[in-house]
Amino acid sequence: MTPGARRVLAAASRLFYERGIHAVGVDLIASEAGVTKKTLYDRFGSKDQIVVEYLAARDERWRAFVAERLARVEPGSADRVLAVFDASRDWMAESSPKGCSMVKAHAEISDASHPAYEIIIGQKQWMLTLFTDLVREYAAPRADELARTLMILHEGALVAHGLGIFPDPAGHARDRAAELLAASC
C-alpha cells in the first residue's frame, strides 16, 4: 500500500467510526488524508472498497489482538475465556469509545449483498466459534449453550459501553463470565 493510500485508509477509518459511513463523503476523506480525489480513486476504485478495507483491517487487528492475549494464557484453563473479555475491555478503552465498529457498520449496511456484510457477520461467527472452542478446551458440559451465553454477555458489554449508561460494562461482563465458568466446571 502506498503512503497516500495508507493516509486515505487511516482518515476514512477514523471518520467512518466517529461520524458513520453514510455521513462521510469521499471529498472529506481525501481532504483529511491530504490527498486528491484522483489519488483516492486510483488506489481504491470506489467508496465501497474503502469501507470494505476499513472493516477488514479492523477485523484483522482485532483477531491479532485477541490471539496475542490468548497466547499468554495456558490452554485448558478457564482464564482463556476471561482473557477475551479482558482484551475487549482494553480494546474499547483505547480505540472504541462508541462501541463495536462491526455493529455500527451493520446498522448502516442493510443490503446483505454488500461486500462488507460478510466481514461483519464473519467476525461475529468467528467470535462464537472462538468461545465454543475455548469452553470445549476447558471441558465444560453443554459447551454450545455456554458459548452462546458468553457471546450474549460479550455483545451486550460492547453495546453498553458505547451507550455509556453505566461504567465498565466489559469488566462487569467479565466477572459474570467468571462466575458462570466456575459454576459449570
Added chain:
Amino acid sequence: MTPGARRVLAAASRLFYERGIHAVGVDLIASEAGVTKKTLYDRFGSKDQIVVEYLAARDERWRAFVAERLARVEPGSADRVLAVFDASRDWMAESSPKGCSMVKAHAEISDASHPAYEIIIGQKQWMLTLFTDLVREYAAPRADELARTLMILHEGALVAHGLGIFPDPAGHARDRAAELLAASC
C-alpha cells in the same frame, strides 16, 4: 396529527429502520407516503424532526408494550423480570428483525447535541432503572449489580438477534436471567 402526517411518519419509520437514517432521503419518504414534499415540510419542518418523532413514537410504543406485559404478572415475583425478556422476544419477532432501532440510530447519530440523542439514551436509562426496580421489588441482594447484568444480557440478546448468528437469542437470555434470579433469592 393529520392523515398525511401519519402516512409520512409511518413511511419514514419503515424506511429509516430498514435502510438507515442517512440512507433515506425526504423525496423517497414523501413518495412512499403518497404525499408531496410541501406537505411533509408543512407538518414536520425538517428531516431531523421526522427522525425525532420516529424514535419518540417507537420508544413510547415499546414502553407501553412492556407496561402491558408487566401488568399481567403479580408484583414481587421474579417472573416480572422474565416478562420483560419475553416482551423483547415477541417485540423482535414481530417488528425488529434487524435489532434495536435505538442502537441502530445511535450508530448513525454521532453528535450528542442531536435532538434524537436524549431519546436513545433515555430509553436505555429507563430500561436500566426498570430492571433495578424489578429486582429490588423481588428483594434480591446486590440489586444494582444484578440489574446491570440483566441489562447486559438484554442488550446482547437484541444485538445477537439482529446479527442472526444463532437462533432465538432472546429466549436464551431469558433462560440465563431465570437461572440468575433463582440463584440470588
Added chain:
DNA sequence: GTTCCACTATACCGATCTGTATAGTGGAAC
C-alpha cells in the same frame, strides 16, 4: 536519459441532498 509511478491541481459530470416558492383544489366549519 528515458520510463515508471505516486502524486497534485483543477475542472467537470449527472444525480441526489435538504429545503423553499408559487399557484391552485376540495371539503368542512361557521
Added chain:
DNA sequence: GTTCCACTATACAGATCGGTATAGTGGAAC
C-alpha cells in the same frame, strides 16, 4: 358564502453526493 386548512403539483435553489477527465510534477529505477 366566505374563511380555513390539509392537501396536490411543479419548479427551483444551493449544496453535496460518488465518480471521471485532462494535464502536469518530482523522484527513483534501470
